[in-house]
Amino acid sequence: xxxxxxxxxxxxxxxxxxxxxxxxxxxxxxxxxxxxxxxxxxxxxxxxxxxxxxxxxxxxxxxxxxxxxxxxxxxxxxxxxxxxxxxxxxxxxxxxxxxxxxxxxxxxxxxxxxxxxxxxxxxxxxxxxxxxxxxxxxxxxxxxxxxxxxxxxxxxxxxxxxxxxxxxxxxxxxxxxxxxxxxxxxxxxxxxxxxxxxxxxxxxxxxxxxxxxxxxxxxxxxxxxxxxxxxx
Amino acid sequence: xxxxxxxxxxxxxxxxxxxxxxxxxxxxxxxxxxxxxxxxxxxxxxxxxxxxxxxxxxxxxxxxxxxxxxxxxxxxxxxxxxxxxxxxxxxxxxxxxxxxxxxxxxxxxxxxxxxxxxxxxxxxxxxxxxxxxxxxxxxxxxxxxxxxxxxxxxxxxxxxxxxxxxxxxxxxxxxxxxxxxxxxxxxxxxxxxxxxxxxxxxxxxxxxxxxxxxxxxxxxxxxxxxxxxxxx
Numbered sequence: 123x124x125x126x127x128x129x130x131x132x133x134x135x136x137x138x139x140x141x142x143x144x145x146x147x148x149x150x151x152x153x154x155x156x157x158x159x160x161x162x163x164x165x166x167x168x169x170x171x172x173x174x175x176x177x178x179x180x181x182x183x184x185x186x187x188x189x190x191x192x193x194x195x196x197x198x199x200x201x202x203x204x205x206x207x208x209x210x211x212x213x214x215x216x217x218x219x220x221x222x223x224x225x226x227x228x229x230x231x232x233x234x235x236x237x238x239x240x241x242x243x244x245x246x247x248x249x250x251x252x253x254x255x256x257x258x259x260x261x262x263x264x265x266x267x268x269x270x271x272x273x274x275x276x277x278x279x280x281x282x283x284x285x286x287x288x289x290x291x292x293x294x295x296x297x298x299x300x301x302x303x304x305x306x307x308x309x310x311x312x313x314x315x316x317x318x319x320x321x322x323x324x325x326x327x328x329x330x331x332x333x334x335x336x337x338x339x340x341x342x343x344x345x346x347x348x349x350x351x352x353x354x
Numbered sequence: 355x356x357x358x359x360x361x362x363x364x365x366x367x368x369x370x371x372x373x374x375x376x377x378x379x380x381x382x383x384x385x386x387x388x389x390x391x392x393x394x395x396x397x398x399x400x401x402x403x404x405x406x407x408x409x410x411x412x413x414x415x416x417x418x419x420x421x422x423x424x425x426x427x428x429x430x431x432x433x434x435x436x437x438x439x440x441x442x443x444x445x446x447x448x449x450x451x452x453x454x455x456x457x458x459x460x461x462x463x464x465x466x467x468x469x470x471x472x473x474x475x476x477x478x479x480x481x482x483x484x485x486x487x488x489x490x491x492x493x494x495x496x497x498x499x500x501x502x503x504x505x506x507x508x509x510x511x512x513x514x515x516x517x518x519x520x521x522x523x524x525x526x527x528x529x530x531x532x533x534x535x536x537x538x539x540x541x542x543x544x545x546x547x548x549x550x551x552x553x554x555x556x557x558x559x560x561x562x563x564x565x566x567x568x569x570x571x572x573x574x575x576x577x578x579x580x581x582x583x584x585x586x
Binding site: 222225227231234235237260275276279 | 467498505506
């Protein structure tokens with residue numbers, strides 16, 4: 123039997139690398155989708171390429187779009203990335219690294235690609251536990267997107283091919299994600315999480331994302347194989 | 355009082371030109387959003403510019419994205435545009451000019467722009483009467499998108515600024531749309547509807563979209579001011 127196709131959103135980060143491995147472990151034939159949305163940390167896209175290649179995935183679509191013209195986020199404009207925040211601050215409120223409607227835009231493209239590729243399954247590595255500040259990472263948001271998607275396309279409405287959004291990481295801690303990824307053989311040295319990497323690609327170790335990553339590896343009892351800037 | 359901002363999707367067609375005029379008549383300060391999605395009929399984008407300028411709107415964002423790499427539609431790839439179809443065929447089923455998830459992608463951008471511009475209102479000129487083949491033009495789809503949008507953004511979730519999707523044309527016939535637009539002073543000579551215009555920009559008069567437009571003007575008892583190819 124031909125494995126069913128699935129669209130997997132791959133950012134180059136730890137969560138999406140794990141999600142890709144999970145989709146494959148569940149028997150899906152993966153079509154990876156990455157977005158060049160003018161993010162400042164372009165190393166992410168290189169990591170996405172490496173992660174996809176290492177997983178043996180041959181189909182990888184990159185969509186270029188420029189959210190910078192919209193402004194409003196430290197990830198795409200010139201606001202300063204916050205550093206050394208306490209864990210309780212990281213967990214509270216919407217961070218300034220929030221990109222307006224990013225997951226909605228990403229999932230909309232995934233929906234278009236799913237229709238063209240006759241895929242009924244989309245995987246996205248959102249997580250609502252460690253980092254609850256993004257409204258578009260919550261289960262109720264994902265459920266609402268799925269419901270909308272099933273009213274949006276010819277595939278769902280005319281051909282009865284309903285669409286499922288898979289969020290295997292949504293209720294896991296970072297430590298649980300890393301533990302599962304290591305079981306599945308994910309090479310985390312290929313991934314990048316830092317919001318503000320050095321020019322040589324070394325992670326800062328101090329932004330919210332680095333702090334969560336480091337704590338996740340500690341919780342999983344594993345060593346993070348990526349390089350950090352010497353000051354850390 | 356400062357007029358409230360609204361995002362209006364402007365394609366360069368008759369429906370969105372009318373929608374823009376309606377948004378202004380309701381007291382909104384319009385920020386126009388158009389999409390260069392690799393459509394074959396690029397004259398549309400020029401029309402969008404003209405429509406926006408004629409309406410005195412100064413803020414006009416154009417987002418470039420390439421849906422062609424996804425394939426799957428006569429509007430963006432090399433499939434033939436159907437001509438001279440009977441009205442009952444036009445009304446039935448999803449046309450091959452359908453672009454996968456197009457309105458979902460357009461509305462996702464509008465949502466991002468609305469958040470950045472602190473707008474709570476988005477206008478889109480979808481219509482479910484004359485041309486019912488597009489699943490993402492139906493009221494139940496729009497309602498599901500609005501519900502998802504109100505779970506997606508910091509503006510809605512954290513700041514309580516809920517979002518409304520306005521579809522003033524959704525239940526109107528083409529004739530009713532044109533009649534209302536003429537009342538509001540819309541200059542339809544600036545708009546384009548043809549799926550397959552001649553190199554000089556003249557409309558073919560035979561594709562589904564031209565046929566609906568011509569019938570709409572006839573129903574409104576008005577003359578269509580655009581040029582059609584001589585064969586018609």
